[in-house]
Amino acid sequence: MKKFLALFLCALLAVGVFSGCHGKVEREGFSVPEKFDTNNTYEITFWAKNDTNVTQVEIYKKAIADFEALYPNIKVKLGLYTDYGRIYNDVITNIATGTTPNVCITYPDHIATYRTGANIVVPLDDLFADEKYGLGGSELRFDGPTQEEIVPKFLGECYQDGAHYAVPYMRSTEACYVNKTFVEKLGYEVPDVLTWEYIWEVSQAATEKNADGTFKVNGQKVLLPFIYKSTDNMMISYLKQADAGYSNSLGQVQLFNDTTRSFLEDVRDYTKQGAFSTFKISGYPANFLNAGQCIFAIDSTAGATWMGSDAPLIDIPDDKLVQFETVVRMIPQVDPQNPQMISQGPSLCVFNKEDPQEVLASWLFAQFMLTNQVQIAYAQTEGYLPVTSKAHESEEYQDYLSRSGENNGLYYSVKLDATKLLLDNIDKTFVTPVFNGSASLRDAAGHLIESVTKSTRRKETVDENYIEGLFVETASLFRLTQIGADAGGKAQLGPLPTGSLVLLCALGAVWIGLGTWFFIDVLRKKRKKS
Amino acid sequence: MKKLIALMLALCMVLSLAACTGTEQTPPANENNDDTKPVATEPATDPAPETDPVEPAMTYAEYDAAEMDAEVVVECYVQATQSWWFNSKVNHGVITVYAQDQDGAYFLYEMACEEEDAAKLVPGTKIRVTGYKGTWAGEIEIMEATFEFVEGADTFIAAPKDVTALLGTEELIKSQNQKVLFKGMTFKSLSYKDDEYDKDIYVTLEKDGAEYSFCVENYLTGPDTDVYKAVAALEAGAVIDIEGFLYWYEGVNTHITAIAVAE
Numbered sequence: 001m002k003k004f005l006a007l008f009l010c011a012l013l014a015v016g017v018f019s020g021c022h023g024k025v026e027r028e029g030f031s032v033p034e035k036f037d038t039n040n041t042y043e044i045t046f047w048a049k050n051d052t053n054v055t056q057v058e059i060y061k062k063a064i065a066d067f068e069a070l071y072p073n074i075k076v077k078l079g080l081y082t083d084y085g086r087i088y089n090d091v092i093t094n095i096a097t098g099t100t101p102n103v104c105i106t107y108p109d110h111i112a113t114y115r116t117g118a119n120i121v122v123p124l125d126d127l128f129a130d131e132k133y134g135l136g137g138s139e140l141r142f143d144g145p146t147q148e149e150i151v152p153k154f155l156g157e158c159y160q161d162g163a164h165y166a167v168p169y170m171r172s173t174e175a176c177y178v179n180k181t182f183v184e185k186l187g188y189e190v191p192d193v194l195t196w197e198y199i200w201e202v203s204q205a206a207t208e209k210n211a212d213g214t215f216k217v218n219g220q221k222v223l224l225p226f227i228y229k230s231t232d233n234m235m236i237s238y239l240k241q242a243d244a245g246y247s248n249s250l251g252q253v254q255l256f257n258d259t260t261r262s263f264l265e266d267v268r269d270y271t272k273q274g275a276f277s278t279f280k281i282s283g284y285p286a287n288f289l290n291a292g293q294c295i296f297a298i299d300s301t302a303g304a305t306w307m308g309s310d311a312p313l314i315d316i317p318d319d320k321l322v323q324f325e326t327v328v329r330m331i332p333q334v335d336p337q338n339p340q341m342i343s344q345g346p347s348l349c350v351f352n353k354e355d356p357q358e359v360l361a362s363w364l365f366a367q368f369m370l371t372n373q374v375q376i377a378y379a380q381t382e383g384y385l386p387v388t389s390k391a392h393e394s395e396e397y398q399d400y401l402s403r404s405g406e407n408n409g410l411y412y413s414v415k416l417d418a419t420k421l422l423l424d425n426i427d428k429t430f431v432t433p434v435f436n437g438s439a440s441l442r443d444a445a446g447h448l449i450e451s452v453t454k455s456t457r458r459k460e461t462v463d464e465n466y467i468e469g470l471f472v473e474t475a476s477l478f479r480l481t482q483i484g485a486d487a488g489g490k491a492q493l494g495p496l497p498t499g500s501l502v503l504l505c506a507l508g509a510v511w512i513g514l515g516t517w518f519f520i521d522v523l524r525k526k527r528k529k530s
Numbered sequence: 531m532k533k534l535i536a537l538m539l540a541l542c543m544v545l546s547l548a549a550c551t552g553t554e555q556t557p558p559a560n561e562n563n564d565d566t567k568p569v570a571t572e573p574a575t576d577p578a579p580e581t582d583p584v585e586p587a588m589t590y591a592e593y594d595a596a597e598m599d600a601e602v603v604v605e606c607y608v609q610a611t612q613s614w615w616f617n618s619k620v621n622h623g624v625i626t627v628y629a630q631d632q633d634g635a636y637f638l639y640e641m642a643c644e645e646e647d648a649a650k651l652v653p654g655t656k657i658r659v660t661g662y663k664g665t666w667a668g669e670i671e672i673m674e675a676t677f678e679f680v681e682g683a684d685t686f687i688a689a690p691k692d693v694t695a696l697l698g699t700e701e702l703i704k705s706q707n708q709k710v711l712f713k714g715m716t717f718k719s720l721s722y723k724d725d726e727y728d729k730d731i732y733v734t735l736e737k738d739g740a741e742y743s744f745c746v747e748n749y750l751t752g753p754d755t756d757v758y759k760a761v762a763a764l765e766a767g768a769v770i771d772i773e774g775f776l777y778w779y780e781g782v783n784t785h786i787t788a789i790a791v792a793e
């Protein structure tokens with residue numbers, strides 16, 4: 001019985017120690033079938049995101065209907081989300097149960113996490129190159145783009161670890177929507193390229209008040225001169241512009257550095273003066289801008305239809321709306337001679353399934369989303385940019401761009417200015433390295449700014465010690481030390497955790513105990529024999 | 531000796547298994563990612579050590595007078611809750627609570643709360659809440675809140691306050707977050723935030739020639755509830771009485787909890 005017990009414990013120990021505990025889902029790799037099977041029916045699911053915009057939903061539905069008309073044996077079931085986070089969360093949940101969607105709107109950061117399971121996401125290079133069903137393939141029933149016709153910079157953003165795991169669907173960047181009327185009232189002009197110094201200076205100037213407590217520039221009791229929607233992007237963009245660390249291609253975390261400290265001190269100083277706030281703390285930048293309570297509103301170019309007195313989408317009561325002139329600029333820069341801004345926007349990935357024909361059907365649908373008819377229609381719903389030069393150069397799209405300001409609907413000038421901001425500056429866009437955990441690092445970058453802003457507003461002491469403590473807390477909260485370990489880089493991992501130390505000591509003690517016991521047992525047997 | 535070895539092996543096994551748990555965290559799981567606001571990182575209901583002095587709770591008037599971003603401590607009674615969810619970004623559960631006392635109301639946005647405690651937050655329950663007063667798009671709320679149950683306390687469920695006459699006046703906001711009643715409202719139209727996953731219904735109602743926005747909040751009264759079905763079935767021109775919580779989003783945006791045909 002004792003032997004059995006010992007054996008059982010040893011077996012359990014071995015399982016515990018050597019299993020790796022990761023539980024990765026394994027599936028066979030995908031190979032492109034010779035021919036698409038048109039005799040069987042394939043039902044595929046497509047998880048998409050819309051910006052609470054019914055027109056976008058209609059475009060998805062029309063795209064599906066058009067695709068199904070071309071491929072009657074493929075049925076596409078649409079799942080709609082209003083944010084990327086929930087898609088990401090649901091995909092993760094469904095990977096564990098083998099019930100991922102077939103095609104999914106996603107971000108490269110998310111794909112990196114999906115790929116921790118083997119053969120979960122299909123590498124698309126073989127499909128790109130397939131003569132019949134690849135990009136521009138001979139057997140396609142639609143006029144899709146060739147690989148060369150997908151903007152190389154955007155396609156490159158979908159490249160991870162030696163393969164393309166997605167195709168870009170739409171691209172946007174961030175823009176600074178400026179209340180030019182107020183800027184001029186404060187005695188400034190709006191330069192072609194904004195700098196951080198400029199935006200802080202004007203924001204600070206705007207905080208001057210009348211004797212009755214109202215702000216001089218707007219005559220209201222509320223003014224947040226500078227509001228940033230995505231503080232993740234705010235930190236990431238500043239670090240990129242300042243040529244400071246954020247992360248590298250090995251997945252090493254470089255966020256906690258002197259440039260970050262210095263930038264957080266700026267955030268603290270201008271928050272203290274009432275010059276700065278964030279979406280998470282105060283509300284949508286567009287609503288403050290349109291109410292005359294904000295001068296510099298930074299948000300995605302894909303949010304342009306909400307910006308300005310004449311915006312087609314307004315989310316505040318009529319009596320709060322203020323008339324002013326809106327101009328669109330790049331986000332503020334460290335070096336205006338070398339401007340840099342983030343490239344963002346949804347991509348499409350294809351999930352692997354047991355039946356290669358189902359995967360091929362999914363790929364055909366994903367590819368259909370890159371046709372001019374889908375790309376141009378969807379891009380026009382917001383300040384999005386189509387991802388193919390085929391769409392950019394088309395007569396239809398050129399006509400659209402040329403009609404800026406004809407009305408405040410389809411041709412709303414702020415939306416078209418935001419679109420052109422990206423179109424004219426594709427070469428100035430950047431993305432951050434993608435790896436398993438890069439999504440958490442992005443959250444951490446925003447958390448630093450949100451925390452400093454909140455603490456400053458709460459009149460807490462935000463000094464060197466506070467920032468050091470914030471770095472430690474952020475690294476822990478977002479598990480950034482694990483990211484360094486996962487990446488296999490040479491990141492400093494810090495001292496061994498106590499639990500691990502105890503475990504190693506216990507293992508050592510067991511081996512010493514076993515050895516001693518074995519040695520004593522041998523001696524006893526020798527004595528008995530002798 | 532063998533017993534000792536078996537014991538040590540068992541200890542190692544436990545430690546080995548323990549080392550493998552909980553390191554792979556679920557990715558960000560916001561109900562509404564683009565719209566998320568920060569939440570507390572502390573656990574929900576850790577009782578304060580007995581030796582700690584207990585800070586006296588504010589009266590509603592003191593809370594009302596407190597500056598924005600100030601730390602606040604209030605005692606109030608749960609009137610309703612939105613659905614509990616686990617926020618993996620901060621690694622604990624959260625719940626949004628509509629709370630009130632005899633003098634005023636509180637909106638406790640994504641208060642830290644473990645799932646088993648969420649089930650105990652039934653209407654009438656008295657809780658002690660610590661957090662920061664804040665405003666988001668006009669809604670005054672307590673952010674990053676933690677709470678504890680007030681043991682042995684009384685219960686209180688507010689009666690809806692008729693604020694119909696205050697519509698369109700600056701007085702209305704003084705009843706913010708309270709359980710309220712609007713009588714004789716004419717239904718104009720509705721739209722859904724998202725027809726698949728986020729099923730909030732945005733409702734436009736008219737009174738004396740002016741239109742007002744209301745909302746059936748999916749996480750408060752979802753598609754399975756009677757009120758959700760009743761609102762979804764409304765026909766233009768219907769005249770109804772509405773009960774709800776006086777929520778604010780860039781203006782009044784009451785979260786509907788009940789409707790009835792106006793008498």
